[in-house]
Amino acid sequence: xxxxxxxxxxxxxxxxxxxxxxxxxxxxxxxxxxLLLEELGSYLGSSKDxxxxxxxxxxLDANNDGEVDFTEFIILMGALTVACNDFFLEYKTDEKPxxxxxxxxxx
Amino acid sequence: xxxxxxxxxxxxxxxxxxxxxxxxxxxxxxxxxxLLLEELGSYLGSSKDxxxxxxxxxxLDANNDGEVDFTEFIILMGALTVACNDFFLEYKTDEKPxxxxxxxxxx
Numbered sequence: 001x002x003x004x005x006x007x008x009x010x011x012x013x014x015x016x017x018x019x020x021x022x023x024x025x026x027x028x029x030x031x032x033x034x035l036l037l038e039e040l041g042s043y044l045g046s047s048k049d050x051x052x053x054x055x056x057x058x059x060l061d062a063n064n065d066g067e068v069d070f071t072e073f074i075i076l077m078g079a080l081t082v083a084c085n086d087f088f089l090e091y092k093t094d095e096k097p098x099x100x101x102x103x104x105x106x107x
Numbered sequence: 108x109x110x111x112x113x114x115x116x117x118x119x120x121x122x123x124x125x126x127x128x129x130x131x132x133x134x135x136x137x138x139x140x141x142l143l144l145e146e147l148g149s150y151l152g153s154s155k156d157x158x159x160x161x162x163x164x165x166x167l168d169a170n171n172d173g174e175v176d177f178t179e180f181i182i183l184m185g186a187l188t189v190a191c192n193d194f195f196l197e198y199k200t201d202e203k204p205x206x207x208x209x210x211x212x213x214x
Contacts, residue, residue, distance in 0.1 A: 009110070011195060
């Protein structure tokens with residue numbers, strides 16, 4: 001297990017939704033919304049409302065063609081993963097007793 | 108399963124190696140080499156020799172501090188995932204009989 005299967009999972013997830021309508025290799029707004037709600041609902045908080053999806057869509061759609069291609073999708077996933085890692089480090093640092101080994105995290 | 112577990116897997120893989128020596132939150136050259144060989148050896152072909160690892164290290168170490176932090180690692184994984192997806196699409200397009208449904212892949 002590990003990185004290779006993480007990469008394969010990201011590819012599979014993208015194609016699971018991109019293949020539903022229109023261009024099989026890009027996510028339409030509808031396909032992106034479905035992916036966000038089903039796969040990342042818990043991460044995106046109020047992704048239930050259109051506004052959040054619209055914002056993600058506009059942020060992602062770097063080339064403004066109304067579609068999200070695989071590279072744009074990976075940029076989103078990368079940003080979310082970095083945010084998760086930061087959250088994980090904050091949580092770990094708070095957990096340790098103050099006089100314990102302090103996390104060597106650069107501030 | 109899906110994107111969230113892919114994200115968690117990437118975080119776990121990074122910390123599995125970054126925690127071994129020195130700064131627990133960055134990969135030293137030695138830790139990066141171990142990660143590349145053990146996790147991505149099949150993807151990086153001749154990663155066995157130092158030269159390939161040196162090249163990846165230099166490409167990754169965007170801020171030139173001799174260490175690879177989580178964001179730099181995610182950029183590598185993103186690039187590899189896009190390359191894998193491109194390979195997957197090329198393979199799928201070749202597979203289809205010429206007169207069959209042509210893949211709607213923008214050239």
